[in-house]
Amino acid sequence: MKRALTLGLTAYGVAELGGPDELRAATTGGPTIAVASKKSPAELVRAAVGAIGGIHRFVKPGASVLVKPNIGWARKPHQAATTNPEVVAEIVRLCKQAGAREVKVMDHAVDGPDALVLKITGIEAAAREAGAKVSLASSPALYEKVDLPRGKALKSVHVLRDLRRADVFINVPIAKVHGTTRLTLGCKNLMGIVWDRGAWHRSASLDQAIADCAAEIRPHLVILDAIQILLTNGPKGPGRTEKKDIVVAGTDQLAVDAYGATLFGRTPTSIAHLKRAHEMGVGEIDLDRVKVKHV
Amino acid sequence: MYERLRRLRRASQLLFFTAFVLLFAFAAYPLRSPIPVDLFLRADPLIALSTMLSLRRVVFPLLWYALPVVVLSLAFGRVFCGWICPMGTAIDICERALNIRGRRPERAPQLSRLKFYLLIALIVTMLLPAAHRSAVDLSLSESVGLSAVYLVDPIALLTRTFTWVGLPAAQWALRLGGDTVTAWSYSDFLGDHPALARALSPAQLAFGSVARPAYFRLGVTSFVIFAAIIALSRYARRFWCRNLCPLGALLGWLGKVSPLRLAVSDKCTRCLRCVSECKMGAISEDPHRYVGSECIGCCTCLAVCPESAISLTAGREETGREDGLRLDRRRVLQAVGFGAAAVVLPKVEWAAKRSEAGERVLKISSERLIRPPGALAENEFVTACVRCGECMKVCPTNAIQPALGEGGIEAFGTPVIVPRIGPCMQPCDLCGRVCPTQALQPFDVEEKRHLYLGTASVDRSTCIAWAEDKQCLICDEACPYDAISQRVIEGLGRPVVDERVCVGCGMCEWVCPVEPLGAIRVGSSGDRRHLTLEERRHLREQAGKDTASESPYPGL
Numbered sequence: 042m043k044r045a046l047t048l049g050l051t052a053y054g055v056a057e058l059g060g061p062d063e064l065r066a067a068t069t070g071g072p073t074i075a076v077a078s079k080k081s082p083a084e085l086v087r088a089a090v091g092a093i094g095g096i097h098r099f100v101k102p103g104a105s106v107l108v109k110p111n112i113g114w115a116r117k118p119h120q121a122a123t124t125n126p127e128v129v130a131e132i133v134r135l136c137k138q139a140g141a142r143e144v145k146v147m148d149h150a151v152d153g154p155d156a157l158v159l160k161i162t163g164i165e166a167a168a169r170e171a172g173a174k175v176s177l178a179s180s181p182a183l184y185e186k187v188d189l190p191r192g193k194a195l196k197s198v199h200v201l202r203d204l205r206r207a208d209v210f211i212n213v214p215i216a217k218v219h220g221t222t223r224l225t226l227g228c229k230n231l232m233g234i235v236w237d238r239g240a241w242h243r244s245a246s247l248d249q250a251i252a253d254c255a256a257e258i259r260p261h262l263v264i265l266d267a268i269q270i271l272l273t274n275g276p277k278g279p280g281r282t283e284k285k286d287i288v289v290a291g292t293d294q295l296a297v298d299a300y301g302a303t304l305f306g307r308t309p310t311s312i313a314h315l316k317r318a319h320e321m322g323v324g325e326i327d328l329d330r331v332k333v334k335h336v
Numbered sequence: 337m338y339e340r341l342r343r344l345r346r347a348s349q350l351l352f353f354t355a356f357v358l359l360f361a362f363a364a365y366p367l368r369s370p371i372p373v374d375l376f377l378r379a380d381p382l383i384a385l386s387t388m389l390s391l392r393r394v395v396f397p398l399l400w401y402a403l404p405v406v407v408l409s410l411a412f413g414r415v416f417c418g419w420i421c422p423m424g425t426a427i428d429i430c431e432r433a434l435n436i437r438g439r440r441p442e443r444a445p446q447l448s449r450l451k452f453y454l455l456i457a458l459i460v461t462m463l464l465p466a467a468h469r470s471a472v473d474l475s476l477s478e479s480v481g482l483s484a485v486y487l488v489d490p491i492a493l494l495t496r497t498f499t500w501v502g503l504p505a506a507q508w509a510l511r512l513g514g515d516t517v518t519a520w521s522y523s524d525f526l527g528d529h530p531a532l533a534r535a536l537s538p539a540q541l542a543f544g545s546v547a548r549p550a551y552f553r554l555g556v557t558s559f560v561i562f563a564a565i566i567a568l569s570r571y572a573r574r575f576w577c578r579n580l581c582p583l584g585a586l587l588g589w590l591g592k593v594s595p596l597r598l599a600v601s602d603k604c605t606r607c608l609r610c611v612s613e614c615k616m617g618a619i620s621e622d623p624h625r626y627v628g629s630e631c632i633g634c635c636t637c638l639a640v641c642p643e644s645a646i647s648l649t650a651g652r653e654e655t656g657r658e659d660g661l662r663l664d665r666r667r668v669l670q671a672v673g674f675g676a677a678a679v680v681l682p683k684v685e686w687a688a689k690r691s692e693a694g695e696r697v698l699k700i701s702s703e704r705l706i707r708p709p710g711a712l713a714e715n716e717f718v719t720a721c722v723r724c725g726e727c728m729k730v731c732p733t734n735a736i737q738p739a740l741g742e743g744g745i746e747a748f749g750t751p752v753i754v755p756r757i758g759p760c761m762q763p764c765d766l767c768g769r770v771c772p773t774q775a776l777q778p779f780d781v782e783e784k785r786h787l788y789l790g791t792a793s794v795d796r797s798t799c800i801a802w803a804e805d806k807q808c809l810i811c812d813e814a815c816p817y818d819a820i821s822q823r824v825i826e827g828l829g830r831p832v833v834d835e836r837v838c839v840g841c842g843m844c845e846w847v848c849p850v851e852p853l854g855a856i857r858v859g860s861s862g863d864r865r866h867l868t869l870e871e872r873r874h875l876r877e878q879a880g881k882d883t884a885s886e887s888p889y890p891g892l
Contacts (some may be wrong), residue, residue, distance in 0.1 A: 115763055115816075151814055151847060153761070154732040155547065156365055161763060179547035180511070182518040202522045220822055220829060221809040239810075239849025243800060247807035276813050 071330035074291035074300055078335070082127035082268055082288075083134075088336045089264065089290035090135060099209050099262050102140030107207035108132055108168075109260075111215050111230055112148035112177060114277045115161045121271040121282040124215045126167035128266045128288065132211060133171035144173040145203055148233045151277075155179055178203075184236040191321060192253035194244040199236035200258065212260035212294070216267040216285075216301045218275035221247060223312050224305060225276050226298040227263045228255040228323070252317035255294060259323075263297045265289040267304050295324030296331045303328070338638035338646075345418060345635050349425040356422035360498050365732045367766050372401075374726050376422060377772035379405050380491045381590075382583040383722050387773045389462040390481025390719045395774055406590060413591030417577055417584050418632030423490035424577055428615075430566045431573060438573040445571070447579035448617070448630060452589070452663055453671040455582040458485050460675025466682070466746070467715040471692040480715050482679050482746060486723040488582050496749070497562040499725035500552040500738065507549035514546060551757065552728060554738045554749060573615045578630065588629030592659045596648065598631065598638070599655040600624045603645035610637035610646065625656040682746040696866040705742040705860045706753040706840060708735075709760065709787040710768035710779040713865050714743070720775035723749040727767035727776055733758030735842065736767060751776070753789060755842025755858050760789065762816035762841060785817055786872040790840030791862025792819070792833050799855035801830045811844035811856045820844060835862060836879040 075092030077085040090096050100106055110124035118126055129146060136144045146168045150158045155177040159165035165175045178184070184199040204210060214230035222229055228251050232238055241250040267287040274280030285304060291297040295318055299309035309326045310316050319326035356376055363373040377383055378401035385402075387395050405416055417424050431437045465479030486492050517536060520526060526533040552558075568575035577584050604623055611619045614637055618630035638646050649655065691698040699705060699714035708727055711717045728736045728751055735758030738749040751767070753760055768778040779787060792811075796802040801809060811831050812820040819838035822829030831844075833856070840858045848854035864872055 115761065151810075152816075152843075153548075153758070154365070157732060157761060157763065160366075177547075180514070180518070182515040185522070202518075206522070220812045221807050239851075242806065242808035242810060242849045245806070274818055277816065279818070 071332060072291060072293035072296045072325050073332040073334060074289055074293065074296050075334045075336055076287060076289050076300065078285075078287045080286065082125050083131040085268065085286065085288035086128055086131040086264065086290075087135070089288045090132075090262075092334045092336045093290050093292065096135040096139045099211075100136050100139040100141050101208070103142045104136075104140070104208040105206065106136045106141045106144045106209045106211060107201075107203050108136075108144060108146045108173065108211045108213055109148060109230065109234055110146060110164060110213040110266075111225075111233065112146075112158060112162050112164050113151045113233060115152040115158045116278055117161060118163050119269065119282070120278045121215065121217065121269040122276060122278045123162040124164065124213050125266045125268050126163040128264070128268065129164050129173075129213060130167040130171040132213060132264060133168050133173040136209075136211075137172045141209075144171075145207070146173045146175045147178055147201060147203060149179065149201075149235070149238075150177045150233075151238075153179070181236055187257065189253050189257050191256050192250075194246050194249035195241065195253045198240075198254055201234045204234055204258070209262070210258075210260045211262045211264065213264045213266060215270075216265055216304055217271040218273065218280075218305065220275060222251065222314055224302055224307065226301040226315075227260070227265060227294045228252070228298055228314055228318055231255060231258055231260075234258070248314040248317050251314040252321050252323065255314075255318045255323045256321040260294060261292065263289075263291055263294050265297050265301050267301060270304060272305070293324040293331070295319055295326050296328075299326045299328050299331065300333065338635055338641075338644075338648075342635040342639040345633075348419045349428065352420045353422050353425040353429075356494075357498075360495065360729065363726055363730045363770055365730070365764075365766060367730065367769060372770075373730075374724070374770050374772040375401065376491050377495060377722065377724050377726065378402065380489065380583060380772075381406050381409075382485060382489050382586050383492065383772065385586070386458065386462055386481075386483065386485040386489075386722070387720055389459070390466075390483060391716060392477055392480070395720075398773060405587075409587040409590040410593055412596050413594040413628060413631060413633055414584060414587045415633035416587055417581075418634040421490060421577075421583075423494045423581075424574065424632070426494060427566065427569060427574055427576060431569045434566070436567070436570045438569065438571065438575075443571060445579075448627070449661070449663060449667070450579050451581055451585040452661055453667050453674075454488060454580065455585040455589075456668060456671040457675035457678065458488070458582055460672050461678050464676060464679045466679045466719070468697065469713065469715060470695050471697050472695050480719040482682070483719045483721065484678055485582070486721070486749065488580065489722060490576070490581050490583055492722040492724040493561070493565075495729075496723055496725040497558050499729040500555045500558040501562070503729060504550045504552060504555055507546045510546040511549045548734065550734045552725075552737060553740060553754075572617060577632070578616055584632075585629075589661065592628060592661075594628075595650045595652065596633075597628075597650070597655040597657050598626060599647050599649045601645045601647065603643040604641075605643055605645075607642060609640050609642060613637060613640045620658075622656075625658060628657040628659045629661060631657075682744055685745055693866050698866050699860065699863055702742045702744075703859045703861070704752070704754075705739070705747075705863070706755070706790045706842065706858055707863065707865070708751050708753055708767045708776055709765075709784055709789060709839075710771075710776040711751075711865065712775055712777065717775050718743060718747045718750060720773045721747075721750045722773055722775075724772060726770040726772065727751050730766040730770045731758070732764060732766065733761055735760050753842055753858075755845035756852075756854060759843040759846040760841040762843075783869070785837075785839060786869060786876060788839045788862050788864035788867075788872060788875075790842075790858040790860045791835045791838050792840060792842075792844050792856050792858045794831050794833060795855045795857065796830075798850055798853075799831065800850060801828065802855075808849065810847045810849060814843045814847045816841065816843055831856065834879055836875050838862060 075089045077088035110129045114122045116122035187200045219225040244250045272281045302309045359373045362369040381402040384398040462481040466482035521536040616630045619626045736751045737754045739752045800806040844856045845854045
């Protein structure tokens with residue numbers, strides 16, 4: 042009960058973090074996302090976060106922050122299978138500057154062993170230097186059961202314990218094509234905070250499982266790394282990549298993902314898990330109803 | 337003065353044992369050790385002898401490191417056993433800790449020549465043609481001997497025990513500690529006391545460092561063997577070194593020419609203190625005489641003699657040292673027969689069936705025999721491997737496991753990859769860098785895409801994409817070599833393996849969500865060690881995967 046309550050608070054935390062009201066008012070009811078382009082990775086992050094109200098809107102002094110990049114594969118940064126380490130480091134720095142008590146950078150890697158993945162992706166070194174605690178959660182003791190009352194494919198998942206402990210949860214996916222789900226963006230990135238991913242594949246529908254989880258676990262802030270995007274042989278690569286130099290930030294998970302889909306020349310509704318998440322009320326998928334700030 | 341020498345010997349034992357433990361610990365990613373982590377194995381003359389005799393060629397890394405120990409033994413006798421050998425020190429430590437130092441000497445069997453017979457039997461197995469490199473050229477030079485030395489070589493045995501038993505035990509202790517701290521630090525109580533939770537977090541980090549404790553399939557077997565060796569010390573101190581160790585036999589035989597001798601003066605009162613204190617039982621009833629091949633130079637007799645009647649001398653003059661090995665001719669013949677029988681034994685077994693490709697012997701026909709990358713051709717590999725377990729220790733994914741029956745009885749304990757336990761990580765080359773006998777050759781990470789270990793195949797009757805129409809292509813996602821593609825049937829992607837590209841790393845089998853076996857499994861049919869590197873490269877080029885000039889697969 043207490044867990045459900047806490048997660049409920051997490052879920053609706055977006056609205057309570059202050060700031061979105063005036064942003065909502067500025068648009069016609071739809072969410073706002075910021076799209077920064079043509080800058081260095083660190084500047085892209087700063088510009089995008091700045092355009093949706095700045096990091097202070099999310100991170101209050103003394104807050105603990107969980108940053109969830111994609112550290113799934115033993116691939117080098119330029120291969121675009123994992124989140125750009127400079128992006129992660131800049132987010133950590135912003136949080137620290139906003140007075141965060143602690144910033145944890147965590148993921149549940151598919152590749153192993155953890156030490157190699159952390160090293161090859163470059164994220165450990167970059168984020169640690171920026172002041173974060175970096176770890177890959179490879180022990181079941183680090184996860185706790187969370188019910189998904191609205192879930193259609195999944196009834197429960199085992200989620201990182203640190204997620205419930207953190208005051209702010211920042212999802213930092215990298216935009217890639219994906220063999221099974223066509224694209225992997227923010228919603229799909231949440232697969233890295235659960236223990237038994239196999240259950241998602243064994244469930245009736247992976248797309249629905251992603252939507253189920255996205256409906257329950259809402260990040261406070263989503264920062265999509267589209268600096269170098271993977272166009273073929275995703276999600277692990279190696280494949281053809283394209284330099285886009287774009288970072289998208291927003292509080293609406295689906296709006297950010299919908300914009301991300303367009304980077305690959307796809308309509309958001311053609312990505313099944315985004316469509317299903319929209320049907321579950323996760324967020325806005327229609328980009329005409331999203332205010333996009335280009336910076 | 338001799339008391340000081342004895343103390344120096346103890347210090348030396350401790351130093352080398354610590355070095356052994358440290359090198360063992362350093363045999364791990366990122367493998368940055370200025371000294372080879374397999375130093376003790378390389379320096380073991382028995383391993384060098386066995387590998388070179390049975391492979392019929394000189395293995396230089398072994399030769400250079402074993403030579404100093406040979407010279408040492410020629411000069412000073414079996415001092416390696418008394419001053420250096422980590423197995424000897426381990427036995428000394430256990431005897432002391434468990435207080436089982438030869439408490440039943442009256443029942444101790446007198447078997448000190450057994451180790452020589454054992455050595456003779458081993459040498460016979462090395463020399464006889466146990467298998468051939470080629471399927472058509474059955475000459476002696478193209479043959480390889482049988483590797484049995486692994487059973488009784490003390491350094492291999494100890495390293496293996498450390499890997500298969502010590503490592504998992506230590507990691508599980510950490511893991512259980514970590515889980516306890518984790519459970520505490522996430523409890524509601526600590527949630528209400530964040531300061532306390534913060535205080536616990538360093539402990540959590542330290543313990544939590546072991547997420548997946550290592551596991552080895554022969555851990556218990558290995559523990560029982562080691563425990564038995566220690567338990568034998570109940571009968572006589574260093575029972576193993578006295579009676580069984582073939583390395584001790586080899587060094588003792590070399591030490592026959594050593595000019596260093598013990599001499600007993602007339603001051604001797606026949607108190608027999610030296611006889612009862614000698615760890616090796618090397619001193620006979622008449623304290624003026626001792627067996628040269630049994631003395632390990634521990635200096636105990638020198639130190640304990642109340643009359644200081646014993647002294648060290650160097651030179652050719654006669655002292656009480658007996659240099660004859662006094663071997664029984666009939667027993668020697670039995671040992672030869674035993675060795676010959678050991679060569680025949682594996683042939684009568686089912687797994688001895690081998691497949692052949694033209695002139696080359698492929699491998700023993702077991703579907704699950706997946707060798708680590710860099711492995712020699714199967715016959716040579718089994719011969720050269722001493723089952724020390726270094727490759728298994730260093731493997732960061734715990735993928736390398738001791739073989740049970742996969743390679744037949746002669747390959748028992750050799751490394752095989754068991755993908756369900758761990759995959760062979762694409763950017764890793766550690767196992768090829770720690771093999772003392774080069775049974776696993778050093779290899780380049782860039783070349784790993786040509787080192788075919790096996791081939792994965794999809795079991796369409798259990799694959800949830802094929803059989804249950806579910807969205808699952810984790811194998812395709814995880815494949816580091818891009819060997820799995822999807823075939824879209826009725827709007828849903830189903831995994832298909834390109835066997836020209838698949839190297840059998842087992843990543844797919846490891847990540848497959850189908851329990852317990854995995855619906856995609858690596859079989860040994862794709863083992864292409866019988867092909868030259870050129871032929872293997874060509875295979876991959878045919879699949880159109882090697883068009884890029886630069887390898888897309890990063891190293892460490």
